[in-house]
Amino acid sequence: MRHDLPSHPDTLGADLRALRKTRGMTLSDLAEALGRSVGWLSQVERDKSEPSITDLRAIAGALDVSVSILFRHAAAPAAEAGYVVRKTARRKIGSTVAGLVEELLSPDLTDDFEMVHSTFQPHSRITDTVTRPTQEVGYLISGRLDVEISGITHTIEPGDSFRIRGEPFRWANPYDDPAVAIWVIAPPVY
Structure with missing residues (x-):
C-alpha cells in the first residue's frame, strides 16, 4: 500500500x-x-x-x-473517488484540432502513468513528428491506425498493440472509420 x-x-x-x-x-x-x-x-x-x-x-x-x-471534472461518489472513472465523467484532454479526441481514463494525474481513451477520426493525421520522454503502449480496440515510429510505418489492426520508448512518432488514420485505442503513458504528459 x-x-x-x-x-x-x-x-x-x-x-x-x-x-x-x-x-x-x-x-x-x-x-x-x-x-x-x-x-x-x-x-x-x-x-x-x-x-x-x-x-x-x-x-x-x-x-x-x-x-x-x-478544469474540474464531475465529482465521483466518495466510495469511488480515486478508484473509478465512469464513462460519463471522463475528462477531455488534448486538442481535437488534428482529429484526435482524448479522454483521461485514470482517476487523476497523481500516478506514475496515465491511461487515455483515444479516438482518431477518419482521414485525420498529425503531420509533425512527436518525441516525448515517455514510454507508451497503445492497444487498438477498433478501426485501423497507421503509426510511424522512428521512421517505420506500422498499420495497427484491432487487437494489436504497440510500444513507443521516447522515439519520434506520428499517427494517421487514412481510413473511413474512426480508430479507437487505449494508451498507457509513463510518466503522465497531460
Missing part, C-alpha cells in the same frame, strides 16, 4: 503538483514561469487558493497541457 498519495488526489492542486513534478519543475521554476510567488503557487497546489481562468491558462501553457485538463 502506498502512503505517499495525497488524501484528495482528485483535486486541482494534486493534479498541478503531479504535472509539475513529472516535468521536473520545482515550485520556484513554475512560479517564475508564471510570474507569481512561490507562496501563491504552493497555496494553489494545496487547494488553499483558487486560480483565476487567466492563471489556469498561464499554468496550462507553462506545463504544456490543454486548459481543459485543469
Whole structure:
C-alpha cells in the first residue's frame, strides 16, 4: 500500500503538483514561469487558493497541457473517488484540432502513468513528428491506425498493440472509420 498519495488526489492542486513534478519543475521554476510567488503557487497546489481562468491558462501553457485538463471534472461518489472513472465523467484532454479526441481514463494525474481513451477520426493525421520522454503502449480496440515510429510505418489492426520508448512518432488514420485505442503513458504528459 502506498502512503505517499495525497488524501484528495482528485483535486486541482494534486493534479498541478503531479504535472509539475513529472516535468521536473520545482515550485520556484513554475512560479517564475508564471510570474507569481512561490507562496501563491504552493497555496494553489494545496487547494488553499483558487486560480483565476487567466492563471489556469498561464499554468496550462507553462506545463504544456490543454486548459481543459485543469478544469474540474464531475465529482465521483466518495466510495469511488480515486478508484473509478465512469464513462460519463471522463475528462477531455488534448486538442481535437488534428482529429484526435482524448479522454483521461485514470482517476487523476497523481500516478506514475496515465491511461487515455483515444479516438482518431477518419482521414485525420498529425503531420509533425512527436518525441516525448515517455514510454507508451497503445492497444487498438477498433478501426485501423497507421503509426510511424522512428521512421517505420506500422498499420495497427484491432487487437494489436504497440510500444513507443521516447522515439519520434506520428499517427494517421487514412481510413473511413474512426480508430479507437487505449494508451498507457509513463510518466503522465497531460
